[in-house]
Amino acid sequence: MLKNIAAAIMFLFSQSLLSETGQRPDDKSVAEGKTLYGQYCQSCHKERGVGEKPIPPLLKAPGYLTAMPLNETSHAWHHSDEQLVETILNGLQRTQRMPAWKGTLTERQARQIVAYIKSLWSDRILGCQGPRHMSCM
Ligand code: HEC
Known part of the structure; x- marks a missing residue:
């Protein structure tokens, strides 16, 4: 019985550690995320989330969107x-x-x-993540 409660607490703890808006993520999740990021995201969003270089308007096909930075220089x-997870899993309406x-x-x-993406942000930006960003500008 006690063992089950301990297991449940550990489970909840590990869940909340994994990801919480405005909180620094744990190192293990960051390391695992970094590997996945390299595999699936880096080809577009680039190393350390710096994003693709903007394409000069004259050369850009209409409606073509470059992958924005995911570091703190853009608005990730x-x-x-929750919203970031939702975007990753379901993609974006505005671009294929x-x-x-x-x-x-x-x-x-x-x-x-x-x-991993959050590990690229400074403490100040992390503290302003999500709904709080309006009051932090
Ligand atoms: C084939 C290129 C490509 C790949 C691969 C890709 N993305 Fe994107 N991503 C884009 C483009 C293009 C946009 C939209 C840019 C815009 O709206 O201006 C985008 C937008 C996003 C956004 C929205 C950011 C915001 O501020 O609204 C997130 C989050 C994101 N990508 C995360 C990821 C993650 C995580 C992966 C890997 C699992 C990934 N992307 C893989 C091209 C890509």
């Missing part, structure tokens, strides 16, 4: 962990270039990638 941090990763990645893996 305006989104909560950002695919839905559901079926390729589990929700847990998406959360690990979010942990």
Whole structure:
């Protein structure tokens, strides 16, 4: 009985460690997320999330979107962990270039990638993540 309670507490603890808006993620999730990021995201969002270089308007096909940075120079941090996970799993309406990763990645893996992305942000930006970003500008 006690063992079960301990297991349940450990489970809840590990879940909350994995990802919480505005909180620094744990090192293990970051490391696992980094590997996944390298495998699935880096080809577009680039090493350490710096994103693709903007294409000069004259050369850009209409409607073509470059992959924005996921580090703190763009607005990935305006989104909560939940919203980021949702974007990763379901993709974006506005462009086919950002695919839905559901079926390729589990929700847990998406959360690990979010942990990695958050590890690229400073404490100040992390503290302003999600719904709080408006009052932090
Ligand atoms: C084939 C290129 C490509 C790959 C691979 C890719 N993305 Fe994207 N991603 C994009 C594009 C393009 C956008 C939309 C840019 C825009 O709206 O201006 C985008 C948008 C996003 C956004 C929305 C950010 C925001 O601020 O609204 C997130 C989050 C994101 N990608 C995460 C990921 C993650 C995590 C992976 C890996 C699992 C990934 N992407 C793989 C191209 C890609």
